[in-house]
Amino acid sequence: MENKRNTEQKRIILEALMHADHPTASELYESIRDENPRLSRATVFRVLGQFADDGVVRRLNLLGSDTRFDARTAPHAHCHCVRCGRLTDVFEGDFVPLFSCGEVAGYAVLSAEVEFSGLCPVCRGAEN
Amino acid sequence: MENKRNTEQKRIILEALMHADHPTASELYESIRDENPRLSRATVFRVLGQFADDGVVRRLNLLGSDTRFDARTAPHAHCHCVRCGRLTDVFEGDFVPLFSCGEVAGYAVLSAEVEFSGLCPVCRGAEN
DNA sequence: TTGTTTGCAAATCATTTGCAGTAAC
DNA sequence: GTTACTGCAAATGATTTGCAAACAA
Numbered sequence: 001m002e003n004k005r006n007t008e009q010k011r012i013i014l015e016a017l018m019h020a021d022h023p024t025a026s027e028l029y030e031s032i033r034d035e036n037p038r039l040s041r042a043t044v045f046r047v048l049g050q051f052a053d054d055g056v057v058r059r060l061n062l063l064g065s066d067t068r069f070d071a072r073t074a075p076h077a078h079c080h081c082v083r084c085g086r087l088t089d090v091f092e093g094d095f096v097p098l099f100s101c102g103e104v105a106g107y108a109v110l111s112a113e114v115e116f117s118g119l120c121p122v123c124r125g126a127e128n
Numbered sequence: 129m130e131n132k133r134n135t136e137q138k139r140i141i142l143e144a145l146m147h148a149d150h151p152t153a154s155e156l157y158e159s160i161r162d163e164n165p166r167l168s169r170a171t172v173f174r175v176l177g178q179f180a181d182d183g184v185v186r187r188l189n190l191l192g193s194d195t196r197f198d199a200r201t202a203p204h205a206h207c208h209c210v211r212c213g214r215l216t217d218v219f220e221g222d223f224v225p226l227f228s229c230g231e232v233a234g235y236a237v238l239s240a241e242v243e244f245s246g247l248c249p250v251c252r253g254a255e256n
Numbered sequence: 257t258t259g260t261t262t263g264c265a266a267a268t269c270a271t272t273t274g275c276a277g278t279a280a281c
Numbered sequence: 282g283t284t285a286c287t288g289c290a291a292a293t294g295a296t297t298t299g300c301a302a303a304c305a306a
Binding site for chain 1: 187189190191192199205207210216221222223225226230232233234235236237238239240241242243244245246247248249252256
């Protein structure tokens with residue numbers, strides 16, 4: 001937290017991320033470039049990485065896609081639709097206790113990632 | 129499964145993967161190149177990707193590393209040591225039911241990925 | 257034969273980095 | 282004034298791809 005400066009770029013990037021839906025760094029960059037032509041892609045990568053390292057945002061490594069970012073830091077799982085690509089945050093379910101489990105296989109657990117893959121409500125209905 | 133041919137390369141790659149510890153495609157390539165100088169890196173990427181798509185092996189997207197592959201297809205979670213990088217398969221625990229849950233947030237769940245991050249048994253003891 | 261697979265090299269593409277100018281504190 | 286931050290362009294590095302030769306069925 002120390003040795004960090006508040007810049008307009010960081011504000012813009014965090015603001016955009018909070019209103020975006022799990023974007024990749026490049027997607028976020030593209031969503032703000034029109035409004036901020038001077039803000040570079042490299043800065044988006046740098047700032048998001050910094051935020052993630054500082055715990056301000058969360059980095060997501062989902063199957064079959066580039067690294068995505070999530071402004072929601074509260075523990076939650078993700079559901080990924082294999083048909084339409086939709087990504088849904090899930091804050092409640094049987095997996096919640098995993099986020100606070102202290103030990104697994106002898107490891108002192110610090111965090112847990114849970115990702116479900118399947119068909120979203122819309123695509124379930126659309127399947128023939 | 130059909131339209132697939134059995135080649136020496138595929139056999140070598142699967143064999144090597146079964147004896148390796150969650151390697152990346154490049155790591156696996158490097159581990160077999162000495163014995164098989166003619167087998168190319170591109171083939172390792174292609175064959176592993178094909179195996180993964182066919183469900184013969186599992187693709188892993190762990191935080192902070194390239195795509196890794198796992199020859200163990202039975203449902204299991206992974207523990208990742210943030211200090212030494214060790215990766216451990218875990219077949220038992222509270223998360224096991226997740227692998228067979230049918231529905232989450234309206235999604236028809238097909239599979240689940242669970243990754244724990246923390247300190248492995250060795251590193252827990254080594255921490256000052 | 258016939259279509260799949262491979263090796264090789266070139267091409268992609270996301271992400272990172274060097275550096276000099278800019279700005280936060 | 283210091284030193285972090287940024288933009289730009291070049292570099293990196295994993296993964297993919299085009300294509301002709303090699304090979305499984």
